[in-house]
Amino acid sequence: MSAPKAPAKPAILSVDDDPGVSRAVVRDLRKRYGEKYRIIRAESGDQALETLREMKLRGDAVAVIVADYRMPGLSGIEFLEQAMDLYPVARRVLLTAYADTDAAIDAINVVDLDHYLLKPWDPPEEKLYPVIDALLDAWASSSHHPAEETKVIGHRWSERSSDVREFLARNQLAYRWYMSDEPEGQRLLSAAGTDELRLPVVIAPNGDVLVEPTDAELADKLGLSTTLSEDFYDLVVIGGGPAGLGAALYGASEGLRTVLIERRATGGQAGQSSRIENYLGFPDGVSGAQLADRARRQATKFGAEVITARDVTGLEINGSARTVRFDDGSSVDAHSVILATGVSYRQLSAPGLDTYTGRGVYYGSAVTEAARCSEQDVYIVGGANSAGQAAVYLSRGARSVTILIRGNSLEASMSYYLIQQIEKNPKITVRTCTEVVGAEGDDHLERITLRNRATGEEDTVDAQWLFIFIGAAPLTDWLGDVVVRDGNGFVLAGPDLPSEGVTPDGWPLDRAPHHLETSVPGVFVAGDVHAESAKRVASAVGEGAMAVMFVHRYLAQQ
Structure with missing residues (x-):
């Protein structure tokens, strides 16, 4: 033979x-x-x-x-x-x-x-x-994740199907998408031994069938690291956006046993950006996914562990150890912790919108859903850079893109270079003093009602695609009262900490807190979750690197 x-x-x-x-x-x-x-x-x-x-x-x-x-x-x-x-x-x-x-x-x-x-x-x-x-x-x-072998079968207007596609895309896991009501999707469901009642269905490269999988199940089956290799580290970084990746890179490269914990995908909000053009060193721009991928590979090259699809639920102080707890009941200890959990887009409050989330209404999913918007009318809510970047990106394939903002102009919240691009793009229209006050449709979004805030007049327009990029809600509820936060939930640190009553027992050390040190010694903050941060990729990376410098000072003083 x-x-x-x-x-x-x-x-x-x-x-x-x-x-x-x-x-x-x-x-x-x-x-x-x-x-x-x-x-x-x-x-x-x-x-x-x-x-x-x-x-x-x-x-x-x-x-x-x-x-x-x-x-x-x-x-x-x-x-x-x-x-x-x-x-x-x-x-x-x-x-x-x-x-x-x-x-x-x-x-x-x-x-x-x-x-x-x-x-x-x-x-x-x-x-x-x-x-x-x-x-x-x-x-x-x-290349270890071949597109032709990982298959996702789901319903076009399904929130969870959309979430699964975004999770795979943001983690650089190539896949092929099949709609459940089309012949090939039906054939695959039959071969998998399931039906349309439980979607989405993911067929892994080895043929294993995952029905309505969680993010953790997807990560584990498709090769992402989900298990920590040690019980104790010098540094635990919580959050995998630019600040967290910067902290993991500098921590590992400077000899600290470092692990980064991310609940969904590295890159954070920046990782969802179609094109970042004002980041130092990339004169021609770079997509958020590319930047996140390069940063992750650079961090792991220096020995940082990157753990995905793990939800952190608590932080405890146990003597000199800082204990991070997970939703499955497990935990990990470290000498120091950097909080880099970033922010999420705020939910838009209007009658009907919640009904269509993932079924025509999306929060920050422009890159994942762009192909499905071809030759259609798209609406975007928000006036900051993320909204502008999404508008420019979606305009390549969409018939039209309308940006809806509550203010009188984009100048107060968007970078000048993006405003120029939008003004020169014939497909993009900006409607000022406008807000969404209602949504309608059958199994997916079909119409939205808009109100002019200056005149009070309302009009209803046909719309199957509404992308929302408004505000920034810090992901800090899980911290409870362990560290001091401001009234909006952002973490206070260094000179921004109150001079008295930092904690119920007061600041426990003779020295003052370091610049990015929270109310708990050895716990630092970096990036968008930091109160009064600049909300820019460059500043987030810089704070991640700076936090590691203060970690070294903290460890040297122990």
Whole structure:
């Protein structure tokens, strides 16, 4: 009996219509990566797409696609847009001349480009290989979750089905979606031995069937870390947004035994952003998912543990130990804790809205639901950056996008660069002094009623898609009276703590609290959950790093 055929090596595909450039790219790629990867060359977008289709049928893996911008027939952007449908996890690079830099920046938005390279890229050791090395690392970390094997069957207008899709997407777990009332969805439900009465159904890569799974069940079955490896750490970081990821990165890189606990997905609210354009070091912008993925990989590279789908329910002070309790009754102890739980979008109070949450009304799910909004009218409530970013992103496919704000203009709450983009976008309209006062529909949202706050006039409009980005509610109820919070629930720290009565027993140490130290020594706060924080990604990351500095000072004083 012959031995089983070894799987083909993953591929790096280069597409360029200029034979000289094509040979040079392939030569440099083969020199560095030829031992572990197949280097494939194509001389047109159509030829490359045919190659990708054949590889897809054979089950071959593609890690990186490098495409030239200027090609006859399909341009590099058009080719990459179609290649995404075949290999959505493959990393994408656009090869451009200096004069085409603007086009490359546009491609970042159109095809979620990972990088663009200027010609010439000599020497490759400085300009080509570092880029490809990073993309291969990113691909390797995500390629263990093949889209063709993880299937989600659910109802189009189901809140839990929407939640499951968002959980998978935000955790970089690729999946394929099937609606339960379509033939393929029906076939899969039959094969799984279940019916439409209990949805969603997730079929894991190994064939296991999960019916109405919890986030924890999904995380455990699909390969996310959900169990802590130790009982005691130097530092426990609670919350996986930019502040928490920054704290975990700096804690681990500076030698602290560090674990990050996240209840849903790393990235926090920023992780749901379609494009962050004002974050230092990313002049062409970066999606929230990309930023979160890179930060998580960077933190784990230094040894931080990242635990997902674990709900923290309590914090206790047991002598010198800080005890973090979970909803399953288990706990973990640490010398120090950083609270980086972030905030959630406030619920919009209007008759009927609660009925349609997940069925046309969404809180911060613009990226996950964008494909379903194609050629439809979309409404967005909110005037801060998250709302503006969602409007720009959704306008690519939607027929129209209407931003509803209670104030007179966007200037008080939105960054100037986003206001400019919105003003130049013919698909986006801003309705000022407007609020949602009602919602109607059958099994999903169909109409909303709007009121002009200046005149009191109301009108009802057809609307199947309403995205809400209002306010910031801190996720701190679980803290109880352990640490001092302000009247809105945000955590007070350092100089903002009251001078008297910090706790019922008073501040227990001779020294004053450190700048980001809460009313409990050894417990620090960082990011949006910190009272009077800036509510920006850069400041959250900075506070995460700064909190680790104060953790070191605290530990040195023990």
